[in-house]
Amino acid sequence: MSPALTTSNDADGVGTLDGAPAVRISHVHKTFGRPGAQTHVLDDITLDVAPGEFVTLLGASGCGKSTLLNLVAGLDKPTAGSIDVPGGRPALMFQEHALFPWLTAGKNIELALKLAGTARAERRPEAERLLKLVRLQDSYGKRVHELSGGMRQRVALARALAQGSQVLLMDEPFAALDAITRDVLHNEITRIWAEQKLSVLFVTHNVREAVRLAQRVVLLSSRPGRVAREWTIDLPQPRRIESAGVADLSIEITEELRGEIRRHGQH
Amino acid sequence: MASTDITTKAGSGHGGTVADFAGVEAGLDALDAVVTQRNSTAETLRQKVLPPLLGVLLVLALWQAAYSLHVTSAYKLPSPLDVWHAAEDLWYQGTLFSIIWTSVWRGLSGFVVALLIGTPIGLLVSRVRPVRAAVGPVLSGLQSLPSVAWVPAAVIWLGINDSMMYAVILLGAVPSIANGLVAGIDQVPPLFLRAGRTIGATGLAGARHILLPAALPGYLAGLKQGWAFSWRSLMAAELVASSPDLGLGLGRFLENQREFSDMAGVLLGIILILFVGIAIELLVFTPVERRVLRNRGLLAAVK
Numbered sequence: 001m002s003p004a005l006t007t008s009n010d011a012d013g014v015g016t017l018d019g020a021p022a023v024r025i026s027h028v029h030k031t032f033g034r035p036g037a038q039t040h041v042l043d044d045i046t047l048d049v050a051p052g053e054f055v056t057l058l059g060a061s062g063c064g065k066s067t068l069l070n071l072v073a074g075l076d077k078p079t080a081g082s083i084d085v086p087g088g089r090p091a092l093m094f095q096e097h098a099l100f101p102w103l104t105a106g107k108n109i110e111l112a113l114k115l116a117g118t119a120r121a122e123r124r125p126e127a128e129r130l131l132k133l134v135r136l137q138d139s140y141g142k143r144v145h146e147l148s149g150g151m152r153q154r155v156a157l158a159r160a161l162a163q164g165s166q167v168l169l170m171d172e173p174f175a176a177l178d179a180i181t182r183d184v185l186h187n188e189i190t191r192i193w194a195e196q197k198l199s200v201l202f203v204t205h206n207v208r209e210a211v212r213l214a215q216r217v218v219l220l221s222s223r224p225g226r227v228a229r230e231w232t233i234d235l236p237q238p239r240r241i242e243s244a245g246v247a248d249l250s251i252e253i254t255e256e257l258r259g260e261i262r263r264h265g266q267h
Numbered sequence: 268m269a270s271t272d273i274t275t276k277a278g279s280g281h282g283g284t285v286a287d288f289a290g291v292e293a294g295l296d297a298l299d300a301v302v303t304q305r306n307s308t309a310e311t312l313r314q315k316v317l318p319p320l321l322g323v324l325l326v327l328a329l330w331q332a333a334y335s336l337h338v339t340s341a342y343k344l345p346s347p348l349d350v351w352h353a354a355e356d357l358w359y360q361g362t363l364f365s366i367i368w369t370s371v372w373r374g375l376s377g378f379v380v381a382l383l384i385g386t387p388i389g390l391l392v393s394r395v396r397p398v399r400a401a402v403g404p405v406l407s408g409l410q411s412l413p414s415v416a417w418v419p420a421a422v423i424w425l426g427i428n429d430s431m432m433y434a435v436i437l438l439g440a441v442p443s444i445a446n447g448l449v450a451g452i453d454q455v456p457p458l459f460l461r462a463g464r465t466i467g468a469t470g471l472a473g474a475r476h477i478l479l480p481a482a483l484p485g486y487l488a489g490l491k492q493g494w495a496f497s498w499r500s501l502m503a504a505e506l507v508a509s510s511p512d513l514g515l516g517l518g519r520f521l522e523n524q525r526e527f528s529d530m531a532g533v534l535l536g537i538i539l540i541l542f543v544g545i546a547i548e549l550l551v552f553t554p555v556e557r558r559v560l561r562n563r564g565l566l567a568a569v570k
Binding site: 073091144184187188 | 293295296299458459462464466467472480559565
């Protein structure tokens, strides 16, 4: 493992022992289907996310990156191996905003606060604080359909943060957005990640996005998903997705990804 | 695990300042925000009220024309004015509202009981697999059975009285309401349930905060159909069951006028039954449904 994994830049991580990872995935296997007709989706995945670390999981289709995220979120159980999230149930963001259309933006956040056990009197101010954090302080009373795609994802981020977890899992959350909006949201998530000292596990198939955001990029191979290679990215934040540093690394990683995909055409 | 560290010189990731991005973000928010407009009252009147009014006028005109041209004898087809006079007579006798109220009261109270019975049945059928396998097909089958078919059975079981009326209403409305809820729950996008589970809405909290609100549009459609079935069943029961113990409702009034061969009265009865059915739907169900759909942004296409 690279030295970057063991250095923690978050001394006061909530609910984690000092030096212990925020997410520990060890020797995880996942198979689907009946015995005899099984698909091996994840093969011996071992991966830690340090407190305060931003990790992107990158891979072609069929690498099981969303499956892995579901396992970490506790929505599914691994066939073998173990997943440990010492800070409790992590927050999860999807490609679709998944906001509840029968509630306003503010009430969506308040529902998460309520389920996380926040006292009634504190919910409204806390929801307003979170909306302000994603720069949507004027949208408390807005219905979901009155918000643009980018605004919806920002409310979804605020709702995820309302759970109070220091671990944030993101499943291609910006894939459905246009380039300019995605760029703005990259800045937002980088800012909020740093401000809130979050540990982020971010799944994407977009190499530039992975390099733009992460401290560490993990490339998964496909069918079954294995950790193929990882890169530590030392470019300073905030990065620009069009910068030369991001582009150079993206080219190298894309080449590696192509290699992984090519292997599947050979047999 | 293969691992490569690549260090690129600091400073190559140059570019926009934070203020720049805040500006772009604010601009995007302003450009992308969806503005929902509600029509003015005059516009609503023109688009919503005028067309059905014209439709009714057209029907009246055709009716009057058929009467004036003596398409059939006046005894079989009275003029619209004759029916109006029949209504006036009832008004002056002071019985018009009591007839309507007798039926509306029965229909609405029967509907409320059907709601209280149908909702738990719908929940059970949608959430408990064995119950669904056993009861589900029966429930959807019952929906296609005209509830007037229950009237003879209900008369034998319960006699000619109010309980028999309510029994027929329930047999007609409960399956609709339960099925509506089942359909509503089946159509809840799995993403909402996943999102609910990640924020901790499981079990009862999940049902209350996610499943039921998400299923509300389908449930409301079921309620609306349930009301229509209640009303139809009640009219069928009132038409068939005759007893001095029963108050005079619309169905009984209609049947009485037939016995007197009073065609104007019969037409008045039909029009009143239609009128009440539509009025309850417009006054009770449509506003609730529109509110729910508008709040979820599902009305934009309908306007």
